[in-house]
Structure formats: C-alpha cells, structure tokens
Amino acid sequence: MTEPEIYASLTEVFRDVFDDDAITLNADTTAADVEGWDSQAHVSLIVAAEMCFGVRFRTAELERLKNVGEFVSVIAKQLRT
C-alpha cells in the first residue's frame, strides 16, 4: 500500500468515525482541526483504523499518534512488516 493509498483509506475511516464527509487529511492535521476529535473519539479512531488496515497498534506507538502524519507512518511501518 502506498502512502497516498493509506491517506485515502484513512480519510474514509475519519469520515466514518466523525460522520463528516467533508473531512480532508494531511500530515499536519491534529485533533484541534477535526470537530469531535476528543480522547474518546481517539480510541474509536484507532480501533477503526486497526479494523480497516488489519493492524494492531502497540502501546508505544499509540503514544506517538498526535497527528495524521504519525498515524500514516505507523500504519505504513506495520504494513511493511
């Protein structure tokens, strides 16, 4: 899966979780940019992304997921291994 493909799929996950088809993502997107992205929605996002990509984030990785760029790089890394 290429990075743009991951972005495209992750965008769908975000739109699904936040129920907002207008969401667009880039590497710098953070919780402050998306309405409703609170700590609870964050867990839902992570679990939905795990479901979508067939990966499991490790606790050490979870701590790094502060913006979308980190999300994508962690997913890409897991998909490579």
Place this chain on the structure above:
Amino acid sequence: MEQLEWLPAHPDFRGALRAARDEHDPAARLRACVSLANYNRDFVVTDKLDRLLQTALAELGAATKLTAARVALLSSHTVDHLTPALRVAGVSRRLAVSTHVAPYGMYRQSLLGDDPALAAFQPQFILLALDGQDVAFDVPLEAAESEVDHAIRVRVDELRRLWRCARERYGAQVIQQTLVPVTPSLFGSFEALVPATPFAMTERFNAAIRSAAGEDRVLLLDLAWHPIRGSSALGDPVRWHQAKQLVSPLLAPLYGDLLARVVAGALGLSRKCLVLDLDNTLWGGVVGDDGIEGLQLGQGSPTGEAFLAFQRYVSLLAKRGIVLAVCSKNHLEVAEGAFTNHPEMALRRTDIAAFVANWSDKAQNLRNIAHLLDLGTDSFVFVDDNPAEREIIRRELPEVAVPELPEEPAYYAARLSAAGYFETSSFTADDAARSRNYVANAERRSMAEQATDLDGYLRSLDMTLVTTGVGPVELPRATQLLNKSNQFNLTTRRYTQVEMSELVTAPSSIGLCLRLVDRFSDNGLISVIIARQDPAWAGDELLIDTWLMSCRVLGRQVEAAALQVLAERARKRGVRALIGEFRPTPKNSLVVQHYEKLGFTPAAAPAGASAGATFWRFDVASQSVPTHFIQLSEQA
C-alpha cells in the same frame, strides 16, 4: 469475535444510512433506523446509526411505539463509548433507551451521596459495572479459604448497600455486571485450588454476587458467564492501559445488545412464542418427498443427531414457558404424521400450541397463528432454514424476529440462544406451565365451539378464582404480567418490581393477584389489580390504578368475579366507591367499555388526567356485580 451473528448482513449499510438521513419525516427516519438496527453492524456504523436515531427520537418526542427506558451507567471504568450501541440495540428490541453516564470511578459517591445529575435523570435502571482492578481484594496469596470468604463477604455486603441506595434513593432497578477475570493465571490449572488467586477470588465473588442478586431482586449482566468472556476485545490490556476501557469499542455492538435485552426483558418486551418451520429446520429432509422413514432425525447419523439436539433444545425452551408453534409448507396430515409416527421425535404434537401446515404464504400463516394464540406477531421468533422465507417475513412482518440460521444444523441451538430473544427478569412455576396452558386453551376453544349454550359451557369449566395479595412471592410474576399486558390493560402503567412493591405496600392500597383454575388446567396468574388512594379523589374513594388481565381468559366472566373480590375488600376497609380509569392506547381498545359493562357509572375526569382518559364510579355499598359462574377462594 463474530458478533450479532443472528442479524443478517446488509448489502449496503452506509448507503441505506445516507438515504435515511435524507428522510425529512422523523417517523419514516425512525422506521429506517429501527430496520437498520436489525442488521449486522460494527461499532463504527452503529455509532453513525445512533446519531441519526437520536435526531428522529428528538423530533418525535414521546410519539413513538417504543417503550422508554432510562438507563444510568455507573462504573469503575470507561463506558461512554458503549452507550451508542446500547441505544441502537434498544430500538432493535422495541426500546427508546436514553442513557446517563456517571463520572467514571464515582459510583460510590453517586449512590451513597448526592448526585443531582443522576437524580434529575430519574433512572429506571442503574447498571453497576465494576472491574477486577477496582474490586481488588487485600488478601495474601497464601490466605486460607475462610479468610478469602470473609473478604468476599465484606465486598458483597458493600455492594448490597449500594444496591439498596439505588433502590431507595432513585427508585431504580439495579443491574449488576459480573466481574470479568483479567489477571492472567499465576498457577495454570492449579489456579482454582489456591483460594486467594485473582482468578479464584473473581469466581467466588461472582458466585456471591449471583446469589445476593437473587435475594435482592437485582438483575445481572453476567459477562463472566456469557460467551463474550472469551473475546480478546473484552479485557484487552492495550485498551485498558490506553483508555481504561474494559470493553473494547470493537465489542460495543454485542455489549450494547446484552444490556438492552436485560432491560427489554425487565420491561416485558422479550419474545414469547417460537414459530418453527419443519423440513430441514426440525429434521433433515422433506417429509412430503422423503416420507417419514426417509427423514434424518435421531441416533445413527451425525445430521440426524444434530436435528435431534435442536429439538431437545426447543423442548427445553417450552419447559421454561416459551410457546411453540409450527408454520410449514406441507400437507397438514403429512406434517402431523411425522410428529405422531416418527419414533425419534423429541418434540410431541402436544407441545405445539398452534400447528399450521398448508401452502399459503407464511406471513399470512403467522398472522393466523397470532390470532389462534391471542398473541401479537411482535412476540414471535420465526425460525426457518430457508433464506427466502426469512426475507419475506422480514419484509412483510418487520416486527417478527427472524434470526439468520447457519447452514449447519448442529449450530441451530447455539444461534437461537445467542440471539437472546427470551431474556427474562424472573422465572416462576407459572412460566413453566405456560406452554401446557396454551395447548389446553386450544382444547377449551374446541369445546366452546361444540357447546350450544354459553352459560352451560362456562358452568362446565368448574372455574375457581384464587386471590392473593401482591406479596414477595407474587411480585416478580405480577410485575412481569403488568409490563407485558397491552390489550386487556385499562391504564397501561408500567412499574419496576421496586415501584410495584412500594405501591402495593402502602396501607391504603389494595393489590390483588388472581389465578384461575379450571377443570383443564391451572391458568396461573391471569390478572393483577391495584387500587390506591389518589389526591384527585375523595379519601373514601379508591382509584383503580391498574387492572389488567391475560387475554387467554377472556369471555370467562373473570372480570365480574374479580370486581366482586375487589369490592368486598374495599367495603371491609370502609371505602365508599371505586374509581375506574381507562387510558386509551393503540392496543387496548378491547377494554374501552370494561367499566361500563361492569355497571360503573361515568364520572368527570379530574384536573390533570391524561389525554383521552375516561373515569367511572362504582358504589361498593349499593351496587352489585354482574352474574358469573366462578367460585372465589382467598389465600393469605
């Protein structure tokens, strides 16, 4: 883990959600949401569905057929992410659930102290969800069994105090979640032989909770017992360390459904009748083609044994009070012949209260069965191996529960059980006798058709009406009947056991439980009547708060006999008049003339009466009750 596997997969769930969102009429939007709630769904689409559902419910207010249920979740871990799935599962089980989550870890404060937010919410149900970390026992690993038991008793006693607070402070029915073991084993298979291991203590604690719950009329959300305990999404340490979630969002749809079915069961909304197809559902093969000797049923073949096991499971359901019916495309004689002539049948023809085998469409046949049994189709579960028949029923009769059936008959019983259609909040001897009563009713009906004069028929039934108060013994069954009676129900007031108990123990109240025995059977508890003082009426008048009766004893003059009992008790108390109230609902038009027929005279509605309600007066000193042929017997 696979979850909600009894719900069919939707070909385009998100598309249907979008279409529902564009629906302007909130009633149509609600219908679409209820329909989608009955499809298989993961937590993401369940959350989306909940948002849409809430818009429809908010616009409609009380104008829905769903039963309102206010559920407060008090927990020692994070549960906010589980509430959307609870609300969605609610509508799939005919509930409009609203939820309140107390701040996490604050359950003691909420129950022992003052929690204005919880009080304002007026919870009907309080779920108390604890976890192993919260209920840590301070007992050394080498502690003796007696020390362990003492530590457990201390915790259970504390829990019981909390339950009492929930009842007394908030008038709520408590649902206690059992503890899920999360600490990995220390000793392996030796674990349970060391009384103070976390695992052994959790087991003992749960056993103690279950027995205390039985005594205190607390309901259980028994996660520790349910197959859900085996899921890696329950007690996932990653989710725990990240967000103090005991239940992962992944498992929210199932968790929500488990809780919704407990609430639905307590409110009398569980299913009552199991309607079964025959060919390839109760036996392998097609009896019309293969003949009785060609059917796969019983010992000798794995398939035959699988079908037999399913029949045995169904027969156990009948023994706990689920009414059985057959709906099959077959010649009646051929279908019944299999029941009487196949030596391996576990189910008997006499177990089946309504047996319909013909070539008409099954939707019409289900309506006929409902009529035969005096039950609503919304109390039906329809089990058929044929996907086309299942689809037709889902489309024609969306209120009927139609589980997806696996291809493999060996899994039929587990699937039916997993769907949780028959959750209950009590089990009594009356329940156990119910299926037999439905069969006896069918016999009575055929006798009534033969009798030429009604009085002669009624006399020949040798009926006795047995009256008791609403004491601790009667309370569970009386509450159950109160919450599920729709047609013969004058006021359709719903009470939890707690509310009911308060109501009938007031010194001025009269609570009656009535059983009808006749020459065919003991019909069990068939009527509940509660009369109480009401500020809108004079001090020597009693308002009949609740009068309901099971429809299966209609036309037997039970109403007149019951009024005689009530009037006599009232007279002894110095009551001058009984005030009848009729509150119309879409389902109770049957009893619109109830009080008029019993000789009550119209009375003016007091201020603040509910819309459309009519009021009636019966002077207990001067008026007499209509004739009946029922003997009266009073028990303490």
